[in-house]
Amino acid sequence: MKNKIVCLSTTNFHPLPTRKQNVMTRLRNAEILYFDPPVSYIAPFKDKRCFPRLFARWEKADKPQGNVTVYQLPPVLPFFNKHRWVNRLNQRRQAAFVRRKMRAHGFGADTVLWCYSPSSCDIVPYLPHKKLVYDCVDRHSAYKGHISAPVVDGMERDLAGGADMVFSTAVGLHETLRGYHQDAKMIPNGAAYEVFSRVQSEKGSLPCPDALKNLPHPVFGFVGMLQECIDYALIESLAKARPDATVFFIGRTLPGVSLDRLKKYPNIVFHGLVPQTELPAFLAQFDVCLNVFRAGALSKDVSPLKFYEYLATGKPIVSTREPLQVSDFADVTYIADSEAEFLEKCAEAAAENDPEKVRRRLAYGKACSWGERVRQMEQELYARGILDEG
Numbered sequence: 001m002k003n004k005i006v007c008l009s010t011t012n013f014h015p016l017p018t019r020k021q022n023v024m025t026r027l028r029n030a031e032i033l034y035f036d037p038p039v040s041y042i043a044p045f046k047d048k049r050c051f052p053r054l055f056a057r058w059e060k061a062d063k064p065q066g067n068v069t070v071y072q073l074p075p076v077l078p079f080f081n082k083h084r085w086v087n088r089l090n091q092r093r094q095a096a097f098v099r100r101k102m103r104a105h106g107f108g109a110d111t112v113l114w115c116y117s118p119s120s121c122d123i124v125p126y127l128p129h130k131k132l133v134y135d136c137v138d139r140h141s142a143y144k145g146h147i148s149a150p151v152v153d154g155m156e157r158d159l160a161g162g163a164d165m166v167f168s169t170a171v172g173l174h175e176t177l178r179g180y181h182q183d184a185k186m187i188p189n190g191a192a193y194e195v196f197s198r199v200q201s202e203k204g205s206l207p208c209p210d211a212l213k214n215l216p217h218p219v220f221g222f223v224g225m226l227q228e229c230i231d232y233a234l235i236e237s238l239a240k241a242r243p244d245a246t247v248f249f250i251g252r253t254l255p256g257v258s259l260d261r262l263k264k265y266p267n268i269v270f271h272g273l274v275p276q277t278e279l280p281a282f283l284a285q286f287d288v289c290l291n292v293f294r295a296g297a298l299s300k301d302v303s304p305l306k307f308y309e310y311l312a313t314g315k316p317i318v319s320t321r322e323p324l325q326v327s328d329f330a331d332v333t334y335i336a337d338s339e340a341e342f343l344e345k346c347a348e349a350a351a352e353n354d355p356e357k358v359r360r361r362l363a364y365g366k367a368c369s370w371g372e373r374v375r376q377m378e379q380e381l382y383a384r385g386i387l388d389e390g
Contacts, residue, residue, distance in 0.1 A: 002390070003027075003112060003387045003388055004105075004106075004107045004112065005030050005032045005112045005114050006113050006127065007024050007114045008116065008120050009036060009037055010037050010116045010117045010137075011036075012036045013034055013064060013068075014064075015275070016273070018137075018305065019189050019305070020034075022190065022373075023373075023377065025064075026370055027378065027387075028390070029387075029390035033071065033098075033102065033105060034068055034070045035071050035072075035101075036072045037073060038073040038074060038076045038094065040075065040080070071101055073094055073098075074093070074097055076093070077090055080119055081119065081145075082147060083151070084155070090119075099126070099128070102127070107128075109130060110130050111128060111130065112129065112132075112133060112387065113127055113131070115133065115135070115159060115163075117140070118155035118156035121156075121159035132163045132164050132165075133163060133164065133166075133381070134160050134166045134167070134177075135167045136169065136173050137169050140152050142301075156180075160180035160184070161180045165380060166183070166184040167186070169187070169188050169189050169302075170188065170301040171186065172301035172324070173301050185380055187376050187377055188303045188325060189303040190373040191308035192276065192312075192370055194369075195276060195280060196313050197313070197314075197365065197366070199283050199314060199315065200313065200358065202284075206284045208281070209278075209281055211269070212248065212282065215246045215269070216246050217246070218242075218246075219246045219285055219286050220246070220248070220288045221248045221288070222248070222290045223310075224305070225254055226251050226253040226254060229293055229294055230293060231292040232262060233294075234336075235247060235262060235268070238346055239265040240265075241343050246268075247267060247268045248286070250279070251272070251273065253270075283315065287316070287349075288317070288318055288349040288350050289317045290318055291306060291318070291319035291320070292319070293320050293323060299323055300322050300323060300324055302323045304323060307323075307325070307326060311365035312368075314361045316350070317361075318334045318342065318349050320335070320337075321336075321337055334346075334348055334349045
């Protein structure tokens with residue numbers, strides 16, 4: 001009998017795979033209802049791309065693969081991360097929608113409820129389930145916006161304290177959650193090794209994307225969402241110091257982030273999103289991969305997918321000291337603690353000619369593959385009877 005899992009995600013299933021999609025699509029012996037997060041009624045005022053989601057066909061199912069069905073949750077009232085009573089009202093309304101979909105797919109009291117947001121604490125009592133899993137991927141109370149840190153931390157305490165299993169992606173998160181759940185386990189993010197290792201396994205045969213043709217080398221590349229916690233000052237210093245080089249960004253700019261200062265540099269290229277299957281061809285043209293975060297509560301406790309994906313390419317990586325997990329790979333990563341050191345490390349990485357470092361990065365990338373991460377999670381869930389091994 002297959003395990004039935006309701007996943008309340010914080011990330012839309014499309015277009016970019018994050019931890020949520022990678023975990024859900026790799027769980028064995030499971031049928032999954034994946035719910036994209038709702039937008040608030042005021043979200044379009046901040047990000048116009050949210051406007052169509054206010055009128056989405058919520059009843060319409062998307063089936064990206066055989067065992068996963070995706071639904072979009074209806075919109076919610078704003079300020080739910082500032083006022084708990086608003087969250088309680090939202091979650092009761094969301095629960096009616098989720099229950100309807102559960103019934104349509106034959107999900108009942110044997111369901112495992114798998115949550116990614118502290119706000120889900122108030123939906124739990126209204127959904128039939130046998131077990132509850134909380135997978136924490138961020139310091140949610142450190143985000144900016146309409147948030148009250150005590151409210152968000154309180155919701156997380158209630159969710160983790162009532163869960164049957166708690167996972168976290170970073171040491172700081174784990175230390176907090178262990179205070180709410182003594183059996184919490186830290187399992188960091190991973191990489192789709194089978195995708196990103198193509199940079200080495202198909203070396204020389206991957207076509208150069210048009211966007212990278214004729215660009216000056218070395219190419220210093222960044223893949224990921226362009227969000228507030230990225231250290232753009234370091235990027236600017238690199239563009240200034242290396243007018244002979246190219247800085248190439250792959251990713252979408254999140255609302256509230258202004259990159260006007262960087263756009264004045266002719267050697268900085270903003271390419272936008274690239275489907276994951278096409279990324280190896282882009283990364284093959286990078287001479288150095290950049291992992292640059294500004295110091296702060298959010299950066300310290302993040303487990304960046306991009307870093308593990310970089311490892312899986314075998315390419316040289318230059319990184320800031322935060323996130324802290326980077327130090328676990330100091331033997332193959334160029335870690336900088338200052339602007340001057342960052343520029344030095346970029347030069348060293350661009351000049352690297354060490355096949356042994358490439359081999360070690362690939363070995364680390366394989367050990368950090370999503371297949372291995374999910375195997376670790378399943379091991380914990382099987383041992384506790386939360387999932388049936390089948």
